[in-house]
Amino acid sequence: MNRILVIDDDIELCELLTDYLTPEGFAVETIHDSPTGLARAVGGGFALVVLDVMLPGMSGFDVLRQLREKSRVPVLMLTARGDDVDRIVGLEMGADDYLPKPFNPRELVARIRAIQRRVEAPGERVEGTGAIEARLTVGDLELDVSARAVWRDGVAVDLTSVEFSLLEVLLRSAGKVILREDLVRKVLGRRLSPYDRSIDVHISSLRKKLGHRLGPHERIKTVRGVGYIYAKPGINHDA
Numbered sequence: 284m285n286r287i288l289v290i291d292d293d294i295e296l297c298e299l300l301t302d303y304l305t306p307e308g309f310a311v312e313t314i315h316d317s318p319t320g321l322a323r324a325v326g327g328g329f330a331l332v333v334l335d336v337m338l339p340g341m342s343g344f345d346v347l348r349q350l351r352e353k354s355r356v357p358v359l360m361l362t363a364r365g366d367d368v369d370r371i372v373g374l375e376m377g378a379d380d381y382l383p384k385p386f387n388p389r390e391l392v393a394r395i396r397a398i399q400r401r402v403e404a405p406g407e408r409v410e411g412t413g414a415i416e417a418r419l420t421v422g423d424l425e426l427d428v429s430a431r432a433v434w435r436d437g438v439a440v441d442l443t444s445v446e447f448s449l450l451e452v453l454l455r456s457a458g459k460v461i462l463r464e465d466l467v468r469k470v471l472g473r474r475l476s477p478y479d480r481s482i483d484v485h486i487s488s489l490r491k492k493l494g495h496r497l498g499p500h501e502r503i504k505t506v507r508g509v510g511y512i513y514a515k516p517g518i519n520h521d522a
Contacts, residue, residue: 287395288327289313290320290346291335291361300333303388309395317341325353330402331395334378335361336369344376351377357398357444361386367480374484379445380471381481397472401448402431421457422497422516426450440492445470449485450493453503458515460506486511 287309291297297313304311312327314320317338324332324346332350336343347358360373360381370381379398382391419426425434431447433440442450449470453461464475466482475482490503500514 285309286327286329287311287331287333288320288324288329289333290317290324290338290343291315291333292338293335300388300391304392304395307392317343317346321346321349324350324356329356331357331359331398333359333361333391333395335363336373337363344372347373347376347378351443355441355443357402359391359394359398367478371480371484374481375488377443377488379443393473398444400472401470402444419451419454421454421513424450424454424493426454435493442489442492445485446489446492449482450489453489453511453513457513460510460512462510464510466510 285308287304289297289300289311291313292315294315297315301311301313312323312329314323317340320334320338321341323329324334334343334346338346343360347360350356350358357379358377360370360378361384362369362373362381363384370383373381379401380394382394417428419428423436426432426447428451431444433442433447433450449466452466452469463482467473467475467479470485471481486503486505493502495502497514498516502514504512504514506512
């Protein structure tokens with residue numbers, strides 16, 4: 284399903300995106316005000332929402348906050364400010380990715396397709412077997428790849444699509460350090476660029492939702508300057 288909702292008060296930009304995205308196989312609907320956009324995002328059955336931060340009245344952050352109370356539809360934020368704060372806040376509130384204005388439409392398509400691949404991915408093949416491991420259990424967590432669902436001690440944990448994909452990569456390599464650039468490539472579908480803190484913000488969100496500790500150890504430990512490691516029971520990662 285390639286129905287995309289664009290919520291942006293820049294009518295000219297919306298027309299440009301429609302003209303560019305339609306030949307790429309997307310059915311695009313554009314909304315220019317926050318309340319209508321929010322209502323359509325909640326009930327419209329879209330595969331993805333492109334949401335501008337700088338909307339009049341109800342800001343894009345307000346729309347995202349209310350949308351996340353009712354839906355897990357993937358959201359790509361458009362930010363016009365040069366300050367990283369907007370981008371970080373959007374990610375912390377549950378956005379899947381962001382793109383600063385002005386941007387190349389090709390980059391927007393690449394970001395959209397990367398998000399789609401995360402949502403549609405059936406899981407990774409188990410090395411040496413050719414089989415897909417559909418359910419992962421590490422410590423107090425259980426992850427179902429096909430259902431894209433996570434439970435901690437039997438209680439469901441609500442994750443965004445990018446948080447789920449990030450957690451899946453971490454669990455598959457539990458007990459091993461994963462480089463930041465590898466996480467960005469596998470989860471966000473792009474190369475790590477200087478000053479890009481997206482993956483770090485998503486890690487922070489996972490820590491808050493899953494709990495910072497797994498037994499006596501940090502659940503997701505930062506290996507400074509290198510990457511992250513998800514704690515595996517029975518292994519002392521603090522040594």
